[in-house]
Amino acid sequence: MSETKNFTLAVVPGDGIGPEVTTEALKVLDAVAARHGVTFDRTEYGLGAKRWHATGETLPDAELAEIRKHDAILLGAVGDPSVPSGVLERGLLLKLRFTLDHYVNLRPSKIYPSVGSPLANPGTVDFVVVREGTEGPYVGNGGALRVGTPAEIATEVSVNTAYGVERVVRDAFARAQARPRKKLTLVHKNNVLVHAGHLWKRTVDAVATEFPEITVDYLHVDAATIFLVTDPARFDVIVTDNLFGDIITDLAAAISGGIGLAASGNINPDRTAPSMFEPVHGSAPDIAGQQKADPTAAILSAGLLCEHLGLTEAARAIEAAVEADIEERTGSIRSTAEIGDAITKRAAG
Amino acid sequence: MSETKNFTLAVVPGDGIGPEVTTEALKVLDAVAARHGVTFDRTEYGLGAKRWHATGETLPDAELAEIRKHDAILLGAVGDPSVPSGVLERGLLLKLRFTLDHYVNLRPSKIYPSVGSPLANPGTVDFVVVREGTEGPYVGNGGALRVGTPAEIATEVSVNTAYGVERVVRDAFARAQARPRKKLTLVHKNNVLVHAGHLWKRTVDAVATEFPEITVDYLHVDAATIFLVTDPARFDVIVTDNLFGDIITDLAAAISGGIGLAASGNINPDRTAPSMFEPVHGSAPDIAGQQKADPTAAILSAGLLCEHLGLTEAARAIEAAVEADIEERTGSIRSTAEIGDAITKRAAG
Ligand SMILES: CC(C)[C@H](C(=O)O)[C@@H](O)C(=O)O
Ligand SMILES: CC(C)[C@H](C(=O)O)[C@@H](O)C(=O)O
Numbered sequence: 001m002s003e004t005k006n007f008t009l010a011v012v013p014g015d016g017i018g019p020e021v022t023t024e025a026l027k028v029l030d031a032v033a034a035r036h037g038v039t040f041d042r043t044e045y046g047l048g049a050k051r052w053h054a055t056g057e058t059l060p061d062a063e064l065a066e067i068r069k070h071d072a073i074l075l076g077a078v079g080d081p082s083v084p085s086g087v088l089e090r091g092l093l094l095k096l097r098f099t100l101d102h103y104v105n106l107r108p109s110k111i112y113p114s115v116g117s118p119l120a121n122p123g124t125v126d127f128v129v130v131r132e133g134t135e136g137p138y139v140g141n142g143g144a145l146r147v148g149t150p151a152e153i154a155t156e157v158s159v160n161t162a163y164g165v166e167r168v169v170r171d172a173f174a175r176a177q178a179r180p181r182k183k184l185t186l187v188h189k190n191n192v193l194v195h196a197g198h199l200w201k202r203t204v205d206a207v208a209t210e211f212p213e214i215t216v217d218y219l220h221v222d223a224a225t226i227f228l229v230t231d232p233a234r235f236d237v238i239v240t241d242n243l244f245g246d247i248i249t250d251l252a253a254a255i256s257g258g259i260g261l262a263a264s265g266n267i268n269p270d271r272t273a274p275s276m277f278e279p280v281h282g283s284a285p286d287i288a289g290q291q292k293a294d295p296t297a298a299i300l301s302a303g304l305l306c307e308h309l310g311l312t313e314a315a316r317a318i319e320a321a322v323e324a325d326i327e328e329r330t331g332s333i334r335s336t337a338e339i340g341d342a343i344t345k346r347a348a349g
Numbered sequence: 350m351s352e353t354k355n356f357t358l359a360v361v362p363g364d365g366i367g368p369e370v371t372t373e374a375l376k377v378l379d380a381v382a383a384r385h386g387v388t389f390d391r392t393e394y395g396l397g398a399k400r401w402h403a404t405g406e407t408l409p410d411a412e413l414a415e416i417r418k419h420d421a422i423l424l425g426a427v428g429d430p431s432v433p434s435g436v437l438e439r440g441l442l443l444k445l446r447f448t449l450d451h452y453v454n455l456r457p458s459k460i461y462p463s464v465g466s467p468l469a470n471p472g473t474v475d476f477v478v479v480r481e482g483t484e485g486p487y488v489g490n491g492g493a494l495r496v497g498t499p500a501e502i503a504t505e506v507s508v509n510t511a512y513g514v515e516r517v518v519r520d521a522f523a524r525a526q527a528r529p530r531k532k533l534t535l536v537h538k539n540n541v542l543v544h545a546g547h548l549w550k551r552t553v554d555a556v557a558t559e560f561p562e563i564t565v566d567y568l569h570v571d572a573a574t575i576f577l578v579t580d581p582a583r584f585d586v587i588v589t590d591n592l593f594g595d596i597i598t599d600l601a602a603a604i605s606g607g608i609g610l611a612a613s614g615n616i617n618p619d620r621t622a623p624s625m626f627e628p629v630h631g632s633a634p635d636i637a638g639q640q641k642a643d644p645t646a647a648i649l650s651a652g653l654l655c656e657h658l659g660l661t662e663a664a665r666a667i668e669a670a671v672e673a674d675i676e677e678r679t680g681s682i683r684s685t686a687e688i689g690d691a692i693t694k695r696a697a698g
Contacts, residue, residue, distance in 0.1 A: 085539045086546070137486070142542065154509045154548040157505070193491065196505045222596050229600065
């Protein structure tokens with residue numbers, strides 16, 4: 001008799017469609033758990049807009065300390081129009097990413113022929129963006145003076161360190177090395193943001209010498225958006241800064257079947273804290289609570305979670321279940337739970 | 350007998366395909382000049398990679414003072430791989446934009462049915478991006494410490510002022526007011542870049558009260574890239590910061606027939622210095638000197654130049670000539686000069 005391995009999950013359903021898609025991701029996780037001899041014990045954390053309205057809290061340190069004790073975090077979506085823009089994003093989502101040192105924000109993109117793409121001729125698209133997650137313009141080192149007066153000045157500071165850039169660049173090279181095409185594209189804007197851009201470029205050039213098999217390419221972020229619509233098949237692994245990564249991964253999702261399919265992992269490769277898995281999409285308050293959201297991105301994120309925990313077979317099972325479901329999509333409308341149930345059934349095997 | 354009005358142009362052909370496309374734009378300008386009773390006297394400035402290699406100069410102040418005396422500037426493209434990235438961009442192109450206070454960087458996008466789009470179903474696309482041109486992360490207020498060591502830190506500072514944001518927002522509202530759909534979309538990232546983002550948002554909300562006919566919309570930059578490929582027809586006037594504007598206008602060009610058609614004006618609406626007109630595309634060194642570049646974007650930029658100088662009929666004639674040429678494009682390859690000649694002939698009437 002084999003022993004059952006137990007993993008602990010901190011679950012943050014969040015706002016808008018977050019709870020609905022998280023429910024489906026958990027269904028699928030339970031299905032693969034049963035099949036692969038593991039269990040997922042979870043604790044739910046009621047963080048997000050409701051909590052903020054009730055208590056003014058976004059993520060108290062004591063709760064963060066609790067969350068930190070888990071093996072991984074599953075997050076739905078964060079943000080609501082009733083809360084001033086930035087409060088939940090900075091106070092909850094980014095606080096998690098930064099405090100738990102999620103320096104690799106992993107965002108794969110694939111075009112499934114059956115789902116289609118807004119592009120007329122996308123070609124075979126299968127790439128992954130390694131977005132830096134703990135530096136850049138996201139550090140929150142800006143400020144404002146004389147707010148609300150005609151003399152107001154507001155700054156945002158992008159902070160980039162050799163330490164922070166090198167570790168994510170190394171991770172991206174290792175991923176490229178493990179992929180058949182062995183190609184890495186650095187995306188930045190080093191002709192304008194010369195200090196940060198040159199640090200990134202020099203780092204990629206230096207690490208490249210250790211990976212002689214990898215073909216290395218550089219694109220300015222503006223040019224990268226062009227290629228993402230004219231020739232997305234050219235990409236294999238993209239490594240980029242926090243803000244450029246935010247922008248190009250939404251675009252990548254859009255060209256490859258939509259934001260309903262885009263998964264992400266906020267990964268701490270050193271495992272000094274739990275990694276966090278979430279769909280790329282937002283909380284979509286306009287369709288919340290109506291069973292209209294596609295839970296596929298959340299489910300695929302749960303697949304990345306399994307992968308990260310070393311449950312490779314479970315990860316493959318989730319991916320295969322999703323792909324099979326996607327291949328049979330006919331365009332007829334299914335509820336969030338119907339999609340989740342269909343994928344769960346397949347994943348359960 | 351009517352008097353001939355004379356305009357002075359500073360011409361900066363620049364690098365790569367810059368000189369080729371500029372030649373065609375000047376042909377077209379001369380053709381409309383003859384027809385509309387004006388002349389364009391021009392002075393060429395040999396700035397760019399060659400000059401930098403020969404003298405180390407990018408844009409000497411004395412030359413900038415000369416350029417400033419003209420009615421307008423026509424620029425081809427700037428940048429070459431033989432020059433460290435950023436030297437010409439910051440030292441020449443951005444120096445011109447910043448010193449001459451080009452705070453409105455105007456970038457129209459239109460899909461011409463005959464040219465096609467990488468999008469399967471783009472719909473009717475006709476919008477204009479008003480990109481701020483003198484602030485944001487482009488100010489060059491970054492720096493680096495301990496360069497080349499493992500302790501390196503590089504920063505980039507985005508500077509945003511009420512003064513700078515309000516003037517470009519006002520310009521964008523006025524443009525929206527003059528357009529039939531009367532819609533303005535602010536693009537920023539105010540859920541993360543809260544200081545700069547809130548300044549932009551508050552400014553748009555305040556100016557909106559003076560333009561009750563305008564429908565105002567807000568999109569995060571990542572969401573904007575999604576809509577640019579899934580529903581670009583929704584946009585009318587977009588107003589955004591310098592970096593976001595750079596990114597989304599390349600994407601906008603890509604979805605609407607390519608970078609070969611995308612024109613831009615770096616405009617000083619207060620007319621305290623000459624405005625500058627240039628294609629959105631770069632210097633494309635890989636195809637330079639081969640008559641392979643499409644000069645249409647440079648020609649349309651010359652059209653924006655006429656518009657800015659009050660030569661409305663000439664501007665219309667250039668636009669009409671380009672549209673007629675585009676409508677008859679068959680996909681057969683023409684040289685840069687052939688395209689320029691064909692448009693010149695039409696513009697000459
Ligand atoms: C909600 C927001 C703070 C977040 C980001 O900008 O990173 C989101 O857009 C994402 O991509 O995960
Ligand atoms: C060449 C570069 C400095 C420039 C910019 O970033 O503004 C270009 O990309 C543009 O859009 O005009």
